[in-house]
Amino acid sequence: MLELLSKEPMxxxxxxxGLEEKSGGLYTPSPGSIYPTLQMLEDRDLVQATEIDxxxxxxxxxxxSSFLQERPVEKPLESFHDHTREMLVREDELEQDLNELVEVLNRLHRESLQDPTKMARLSYFLKKVRGKLAGHFEEVEEK
Structure with missing residues (x-):
């Protein structure tokens, strides 16, 4: 907030x-967070309020200004944006992988309808994979 005010009164x-813009729209502060913070900054004589229009x-x-110079603002939002972009790419890749898997499973399911041996093998495989996935994610959650 001090960085924003260092450019112009607001x-x-x-x-x-301004904070929403700095976050690229990922964070929209509420009046319930802005005004108490401004009051705290005013109480610490870091900002001054005046009535204009x-x-x-x-x-x-x-x-x-001195406080801001002594403690330069880190740029966590830049790395946050990079991380968010990376997460969105991963999410898209995961969605694509899941869609491809569903296509393969649907094809195998259709093929197995004509062959009881294939159906039994597919059913066995799916149970094993489902168990391994569930077990893997339970291990991750426990850690």
Whole structure:
């Protein structure tokens, strides 16, 4: 918030929009989080509120600027965006893999309807795979 105010004075709604924009739309702060934080920053003399056009507008103070210089803002959102993009790619790949698997299983199921031996083998295989998957994910959750 101090970084946003270091560029220009803003009222609460502008701060909410600014933070949403900085997060690429992934985080939309609520008035219930913005205004108490602004009040805390004001109590610490890091921002100063003034009424402009009937709206409470906040500006960073000298103490706030010093505070910001002493503690440079990390850029977690950049790595967050990279991580999010990577997760979306993985999700797309997983969805594609699942769709391909369903296609293969549907084909094998259709083929097995004409051959009781194939049906028994497919059923056995599916039970084994289902058990292994369930067991694998239970192990992961326990860790």
């Amino acid at each position: 009222h609460g709604y502008q701060m909410m929009k 009937g709206k409470k507008t906040y500006a960073i103070t000298e103490a706030g």
